[in-house]
Amino acid sequence: MTLDDCEAVAHVRVRGWQSAYAGMVPQAHLDAMSVEKGAARLRDHLARGDSAGRSLVAERGRQVIGWACYGPYRDEEGGRTAGAELYALYVLPEHHSTGVGRALTAEVLARAAADGHRRMLLWVLTENAPARRFYTKAGFAPDGTEAPFDVDGVAVPETRYFRRLSAADAAATSRG
Template sequence: MTIDDCEAVAAVRVRGWQSAYTGLMPQAHLDAMDIAEDAERRRGFFAEGNEVVNVVAERAGLGVIGWAAYGPYRENGRRLARGELYAIYVLPERTGTGVGRALMAEVLARAAAAGHPDLALWVLKENASARRFYARAGFRPDGAEEPFEMDGMPVPEVRYVRSLGGPAAR
């Protein structure tokens, strides 16, 4: 991903949220999401030069059609050796075409090469399709759950983890 991809990534993220979370999050929140605002936030994150790795999927003639971000696992303000998949989204009309699987494969390879022993992620407990996607990619719930609220609506999350085969994972 480059800074020039921020607008396209924002569109993938906003449209991905609006598609994936309908019925799982307050509709007013989803409707209020703004691509231009999100793009400006992405540019700010990008300019920070932090440890987040952003990966995009592109198709000729279509541009950016998917995006994933990962980095060190964050827990109580600390960064751990474990990696964390922060986000993975595909344009709704590209869901089911292999874009998400390709992004996941790239993230897994890069996280393993960076030395992360495993990769964790948080997913909405009620998001059955995302949970199936993660299970097919080798992730398993580890029993951790977090309460989460969006505009007063409870949207609890569960943690999934996948070993990357590093020494600390054994």
């Protein structure tokens, strides 16, 4: 992801939230999401040179249609030994079930393994059955940890998933 991708990535994120989380998070929050504000945050993040997270984009016909971001797991209890965390994975709704999400996930897994991580964790809204199925097919499983995610003062339950990373995952970066 480059500075030139920020607006397109913000668009993917906003559309992803509005599509995936309707009925799960407050509608007012979804309605208030802004591509402009999201792009500004992304540009600020990149300008600061914050290297904790790595962002990848998926393109078709030179149009950004998907975005993934990962980095070290953000829970302080495990530190770096906890592994990597998939912070975000969104694909424009009209490109669901086309392989874009699978390709982004495979690339994230490969890069995280190549970075030396032994496992990857992620949080998914407990009610988000399509996302839970997607992650299960990608080799993730719930680890029994649940926590509320605060969205505008509303506690939205999340479930943590994990997956072990392997040498085969790391080798995929040299093939891709």
